[in-house]
Amino acid sequence: MAHLIEPGLTMLVGSFAPAASHAVAVAIAFALITMLHIVLGELAPKGLALQYPEGTSLWVARPIKGFFVLFRGPIVLLNGIGNGVLRLFGLPPASGHELVHSVEELRLLVTGMQQAGVVEASEARIAARAFNFGDLTAGVLMTPRTEMDALPLTATREQALEYARSGTHSRLPIYDGTPDNVVGVLRVRDLFKIVDSTVPFDVRQFMREVLMVPESKAADDLLDEMRSSGRQFAVVIDEYGGTAGVLTLWNLLSVLVGGIVTADVADDTLEIIASAEADGTRELDGLTRLEEFEEALRITLAPEDHDDADTLGGLVMARLGHVPETGEEVEIGGYHVRVEEKDGHRVARVRVTRVPVTSQTEEA
Template structure:
């Protein structure tokens, strides 16, 4: 009798210890899964570059996410089922048939608290640290369980194929750019990232998705020089212009034959006057001899590629043409940089203040040629720029006509009033956000 009681004690405590160990293993698997899936690969890479072997192991083990998750879930389910079975056997021996329900209740609470919520909460609070610590044992586990995981993966993929679904473990639901953009937006909302910093980083990321056409200065706004103009008048035009580079045309504005740099022209004038000692020598100056060869780019060029071309050619100025070779506008390196850092103003800019400020009614007065992207960036609005690049273009697109001065429209949650129009161009608008999302159009 005493021997049976002694055996009962040994079995009881052995089973208790086994259940505790299994619960600890379950906690390890749960915490490891959360840490390895929630950790930032960028942060792990930064740690690995500094010599953290655990971070490098975490990067290696997460390369095949399907294999990793399969191994962890297999190990977690095995220990959970085994611990539940041991608990059922123990409680049945102690309380009879009623022990099954009691074992289910106790093990549910134990697994939920100690094997799921507690380890996952800890892991999510410092995922990179936990991932670095658990990466090596998890990598060993994936190697040991790889045959079983391979069979499971084959079965799962076969079932998914029956429903027309194919899996690609190497693919990601979101691109890297989208992940960064989302992180920056969340950081700005929580106050961890300043709006200006977010705009700069998003502007740099977005260069590849934007084309020259979207930010170029339209040909109607380009200051140009007629090659037939007397040299003295050309010098006066160059000195009066706020720009250092001016296109030169012959006959018609479409026929651009060169680009004059103010410094080159001034050097040529100075050289001609000094050599002859006669200021009248300016009248015989050949302006085309100092003009640079024009550089033409297609309007469909992505901004990131165009910026690389500017740097490669060591030039800052290009004329934009369409598919037929017709002049559409011009673009400079500064225009591209402004897409990243915002408006760059200097002492020669003609606009005194680029900052938009509302009037008493909350209206913002903007130029019709202002790009929607710049307006959204300055005021943190979300006007769409899919159908038009400029504010005036958006109004014309939505109105399906060229509005008259004084007309008012409401769309996309904003009120637009045409303040000024010149010929067929809307030159100035007054905009304010509406209290609601009224999409109806007013005539």
């Protein structure tokens, strides 16, 4: 290549042309080699693998295995030298656990695969929920005690059948004295056996052992425990030993797949989105989880908001600093949240309205 460049350089640098031509030729050759290495060694193979992942994997598996066996010695030697250099600077060599992808890296990989069309949007959403699943706890996912349906241990046949007819739950916790003393769980379908029975009724005949878990129990650990024990219902206990709420296997699975929609159960996030009026105003349940609120309205709350509360009603109460009265409002994530209805001391319903842009500008 140098002899092709030299005539042109002679006109510019004269007698320095031979030396200059070699330097320019080296630079051009290096640029060409680098370009070919990137295109043929990375971009093109990566594109081929993304388009045909299974076929590409099968085609390159044996050559890569042979390459590893052939060059295993040099690979081990170079890794040893690299680890030795790290030790000289007082740094520990990377272990096998540190060489795997972190959760954040996996999120980026899934996002990139979705953008490339390798995975569907629904699959990417399930993967994202799975990455966050381990950060959730039983206390976050449970149905709180104030919303819990339960049956006393002294319930009569008529009371039990009335619960079965009017309720929408497949299982009911059984308590002795107060709901803080849950002693078992009843499958509603077991009550069908006593509809026409004349045998004296005792709820203990149908009661099953119930799983008790603390509020701090991680969602993934609880799912494993439910699967291994074959139970689908758990009572969540607070730090004082009282009943904080109840949790079902259905609740856990709904978090992973984004809401299992049936005739009676709708995806909470979709419900929030669909509830918007023409001007964007929404009326939401005070028990709406903050994660669902963020996802549906495409906002991100401050970390301290999640520390203060798990639900929208709880966050309103935390922001105000007292038990709110109907009509009080607070701004959350660029929205006015107004208390519309209360259930005792609990915020039952709120009205959510977007803060006008002009108001936000003036405040800024």
